[in-house]
Amino acid sequence: MKSYDTLMLTAKAADDKRAEDILALDMKGLSSFADYFVICHGNSDKQVQAIAREIKEKALENQVDVKRLEGFDAAQWILIDLGDVIIHVFHKEERSYYNLEKLWGDAPLVDVSAAFVS
Numbered sequence: 500m501k502s503y504d505t506l507m508l509t510a511k512a513a514d515d516k517r518a519e520d521i522l523a524l525d526m527k528g529l530s531s532f533a534d535y536f537v538i539c540h541g542n543s544d545k546q547v548q549a550i551a552r553e554i555k556e557k558a559l560e561n562q563v564d565v566k567r568l569e570g571f572d573a574a575q576w577i578l579i580d581l582g583d584v585i586i587h588v589f590h591k592e593e594r595s596y597y598n599l600e601k602l603w604g605d606a607p608l609v610d611v612s613a614a615f616v617s
Contacts, residue, residue, distance in 0.1 A: 502534040502582075502583035502584055503534075503535075505535075505558070505561075505563055505581055505583060505584045506523055506535045506537065506611065507611060507613070507614040508557055508558065508561055508563070508614075509537050509554050509557070509558070509579075509581065509584055510523060510537060510611035510615070511557075511614040511615065512550075512553045512554045512556075512558075513537065513539045513550050513553070513554060513586070513588070514614065514615045515553055516541075516546065516549045516550040517541075517546070517550075518539035518540065518546075518550045518588065519539065520538075520539060520594075521537065521538075521539040521611065522537070522538050522539070522600065522608060522611075523535055523536065523537050523538075523608065523609040523611045524536040524537075524538070524600075524603055524606035524607070524608065524609065525606055525607045526603070526606055529603070529605060529606050533582075533583055534583040534584065535583065535584045535585070535609065536584075536585050536587065536599070536603065536606070537585070537586040537587065537611075538586075538587045538589070538599055538600060539586075539587075539588055539589070540588070540589040540590065540591045540594040541588065541589075541590065541591070542590075543590075544574035544575075544590065545574075547574040547575070547577060547588055547590050548571060548577070550577075551568065551571060551577040551579060554579055554588070555568060555579060558581055563581050563582075564581070565579065565580070565581060566580040566581065566582055567579070567580040568580070575590045575593045576588070576589050576590070576593050587599060
């Protein structure tokens with residue numbers, strides 16, 4: 500699966516669990532370890548875990564290797580490494596605190612809205 504297809508798969512999975520403010524950053528040329536970052540948040544520990552679980556399950560169903568999943572038990576910032584796509588699922592307050600969107604402000608946004616159409 501190409502990295503763009505993986506990006507869209509993960510955006511849809513996050514949306515299916517009602518993740519909020521889903522955005523994708525094009526990291527090509529800015530990062531040596533990923534083509535895309537996906538950033539989203541949930542409003543409770545259970546929702547953050549449900550989003551991460553759905554992304555992991557959809558990746559595995561589509562033969563995308565889940566290289567790493569960290570932070571699941573604490574459910575404040577779950578990082579899912581799918582190789583070319585890295586997903587950051589935050590609890591709402593943690594997302595504001597770490598503000599990855601600003602940290603990686605040079606990265607162009609990728610429109611993933613097509614993934615939200617059923």
